[in-house]
Amino acid sequence: MSGRNILEPSHIFASLKPDRTAQENEHSDCRRAPRREVQVTGTAEISAAPSMCVLTVVIRSEKAQAEEAKNSVLRRLEYVQQTFRNHGVQDGDMISVKNLSRVPEKPLYLMEAQVDGTFRNSVHKCLQLHNLLVEKLDETVRILPPKLHHDKQKLESIRKQTCLAALANAKQKAIEVCRMLGQGIGRPIYVKEDALQELSGDFNSITSSSEQDHTLIGTPKALDIQQRINANTITIKAQVSAAFELRGLTKNKK
Structure with missing residues (x-):
């Protein structure tokens, strides 16, 4: 149909x-x-x-020490946020969430962070940044498919x-x-x-x-x-x- x-x-x-x-x-x-x-x-x-594009990046790290897990994630988080800024995303259009938890049945700490960056009137920049992050970041970072929206x-x-x-x-x-x-x-x-x-x-x-x-x-x-x-x-x-x-x-x- x-x-x-x-x-x-x-x-x-x-x-x-x-x-x-x-x-x-x-x-x-x-x-x-x-x-x-x-x-x-x-x-x-x-x-x-579509005039709006939202790109979501999820960063994860498992370490024996909580500080090590946090530091590992925060370094990558800072890089991702700065990359968003370099591509025209304002701080008000970025939402960051961080969470620290224990891995079940393992003596490990899991640190996770998620960044949602909204591109306004720059759909092409969003799609280009998606490809760049996929190429530059390792497997501990997950770049979700961008979502296109209308204002x-x-x-x-x-x-x-x-x-x-x-x-x-x-x-x-x-x-x-x-x-x-x-x-x-x-x-x-x-x-x-x-x-x-x-x-x-x-x-x-x-x-x-x-x-x-x-x-x-x-x-x-x-x-x-x-x-x-x-x-x-x-x-x-x-x-x-x-x-x-x-x-x-x-x-x-x-």
Whole structure:
């Protein structure tokens, strides 16, 4: 089953209600003449690539002495944090957690530390740093697959932009129809949002829908950077209906 929803095709037409005033003159005392209007639909589509990327690094060390385990982890932790900073991650976008415990049935201490670094508007830097840390650090450090995210405020702004663009397209269509008929466009009578849909990147050819948890990176069939971004890109589609008054053109008299 496809992972993409499909927006129903828009109506590429405009309908014009005829002026039936002359036909209803005899009933004008009890019925009003119908309003002459032009009805149109408009669509718009905007795509948004993920703007946030979270990279998680887990550091572990088992030692006979607690201080040795802590020192071993803290050295690597400091290196990882500085590497994050060198790639544009602010301290406020880094979360570090440390934990010391005993290894069951062994006279050993286990020291663990986890760092989550959030890259904003720098998805490529996040993916590049992932590859760098995998290459530079040993097996005591685990680099989890980066997770791609969308900024909620930006996504909401794009939704509004898409709806406004669809309305602008509907109005432009109405203007062109009126011009073709030798009429003028009046004030709007109504505007209705028919549909607003969001489609995620289609990667059925890569993985099943149950595996679409943004953990494509680091798998045996790892995709290149652009494919990963495309797989997490969201396309927003909007369709609106609108009606405008139809007015006859007036000519200036000398």
